[in-house]
Amino acid sequence: MTIDPRSVTGKRLEIAHHIQVLVIGAGPAGISAARRAHQGGADVMLVDENPVPFDVMGESVPQIWGGRMGGQVRNRNAMTERMLEARPDLVELFELGVDVRLGTACWGLFSNQPNLGWMPGLVAGLIDDEQGSYHVRADQIIVATGRRDMGLAFPGWDLPGVLGASAAATLAGLYGAFDGKRAVILGSGPEALLAAQDLMAAGVQITAVVEQAASPLAPQLAAGLQAHGVEIICGQAPRGVNSDAGGVTGLILRDRQIDCDSVLLGVGAVPMIDLLQAAGARCGFDNDRSGFVPTLDKGLQTTLAGIRAAGDCAGIWAAKSADPALARSEGEAAANAALAAIGLSKHAPADLATPPHAPDMGRYRKDWVRATVVEALAEMPVCQCEEVTAREILEVRPPRYLKMPPVANETRSLTQILGDGPPDPDQVKRLTRAGMGPCQGRRCREQIQALLALQEDLALGAVPLAGYRSPVRPMTLTAATAPEDPAIAEIWDSWFGMPRQWVPFWDVEPKYTVAALATEKEHVSE
Incomplete structure (x- = not known):
């Protein structure tokens, strides 16, 4: 053979x-x-x-x-x-x-x-x-x-000073390099309020905790922060930010403004x-x-x-x-x-702690996305890297740089567009480019999931996350160059002629050239 x-x-x-x-x-x-x-x-x-x-x-x-x-x-x-x-x-x-x-x-x-x-x-x-x-x-x-932290879009969230609560705690605690003095936290769950405690211990002033729900999700932790002078504001969601050349200078709510230099996203760990x-x-x-x-x-x-x-x-x-x-x-x-x-131990599996039943986190995150993204006062990018708005995601519009005319998708539901079953974020990703940027979807993946769940009135868990692919960390082509088998390097040119992957190998020229690219040949399955 x-x-x-x-x-x-x-x-x-x-x-x-x-x-x-x-x-x-x-x-x-x-x-x-x-x-x-x-x-x-x-x-x-x-x-x-x-x-x-x-x-x-x-x-x-x-x-x-x-x-x-x-x-x-x-x-x-x-x-x-x-x-x-x-x-x-x-x-x-x-x-x-x-x-x-x-x-x-x-x-x-x-x-x-x-x-x-x-x-x-x-x-x-x-x-x-x-x-x-x-x-x-x-x-x-x-x-x-x-x-990591779930992203949450609102007008101005792409400015310096809007960051994840866990990221801020890492900058302050692990690096000693958090360049913020007065912060507001969005969300009142345990992870957000524990991050607030860590930041306060590192010398950061937590001015307020803002929660769209009628009461804090973690009331005991919220009461502890209140005892240290942190204002707990419920029933409110961000409407925008004040800013200058250095980024955020304040958070705008429905009926008031809060002076701060950082807005911390704590709606979902x-x-x-x-x-x-x-x-x-x-x-x-x-x-x-x-x-x-x-x-x-x-x-x-x-x-x-x-x-x-x-x-x-x-x-x-x-x-x-x-x-x-x-x-x-x-x-x-x-x-x-x-x-x-690997044969070095005979330990029996340990009995590990299991989580108690938690409140409906899917509904909580959907409520935040509804309050800040769906009910926003202005269009803003949900996917910052590719500048894709919530409307463009829900209407599955092609990227703006293609300058495509309006299509029928704008009046059709996602179910009609994508077929039966739950909406597929990977389909939306391919059609709109939302999630394809340098951050690899870290700021928008969960938001897109919540938007699709809201659009089709589904539980959050019924909508999958957009898929991950390697490399899961950004790499330059220079850094990505790794040693390889010389036998692979000998035929590197064949990777440039994609159609020849479907041509019998015995009918492929020994060296690839554009002129010799045989697109007219009968292709066969591997």
Whole structure:
């Protein structure tokens, strides 16, 4: 049998390192997992993208940083030192001999599946400023990537000073680089108000908490903030902002204005599942865990063998946000299961804390989107990167730069346009480009989901999130260049002639040229 020289058959993937346990994320769960796996005798690598490069932060990756990063974030060494001061457990791991790599982002996970069978095992794509992009093979992978904030559009939300509540807490607590003094928080859930406490401890004045509902979602935490002089304003939603050349100077409500230099988005803490979903792990909506989370077994393993999840990316709830010990216990349990899988331990699956029944978070987030986006006083981009408004999303309008005339879609429902069943955000993404920008949908993905649910009067969980694809972190072409098998480099030109993928390999010219591109040839299926 003759093998097509342009296929991956017989080609090897260049692997920089082969380790037993790879842990992604150096928060409480990740540090705990790395420590336990090392204690169990495994060869462990712990990677964390913090400190995030300044240019990546400028694209609101992985958090909605909102232009309130202090100048010190440009100094990577200073940020690394600050991070180690904030997380002394990391220093302990260094001293124990764990391979800890800070400023290293994981841009993709790959596992052999029905449509992929040539990987040498579990593979992670990593990237840093020094080595660029490279591949690591691991026997077990524990994903502990944490959380991010749900975006929320209102007139002026694209100005410097509008950022996520978790992002602000990270800037203040982890980096000591939050360039804000007076902040207003939108949302009164536990995660938002716990972030307010952390910011106040860091010296930030929380002027007010604004809630569209009639009462705070976390009344006890709200009462505690009130006792410290924070105003709790219910039944209100933002109508716009005041601003100057430096960004936000105040928040405009229906009947009043509040002076501030930062507006913090706290309407929804979202599990960061991008790596897992892009890898093909099954994820589903769980109201009690704050959104879409991976399906896990008792060993915290996803539907992909050998890939586990722990910490906030596996689910967020009030008690877990208030007590890092719960995340640490998940990290340790995932490490014990990983050790057992590679034959270094015989720990039985641990009984982990489970969340209590939570209020209807889907309805709460839909109410916020209705109050700020649907009932907005002016058109504004929901997708900041591609400048797509809510109306353009709901009417599935093509991008403005195409200068297309009005079409019948403007009077048709999404159900009529997309067919039977729940609306498909990926269809909307392809047709409008909403979610295709440099932030990779982090500011608009959940908003689009809520808009579609409102449009069709569906529960939030009935509408899927737009899909993730690798790389899940922005990469320059230069940085993305990784070592490759010379046999692949020999036939690199064939990738430019896309039609020849459907021509029998024995009928393809040895070298690609535009003149020789045989578009008139009869194509055959692979």
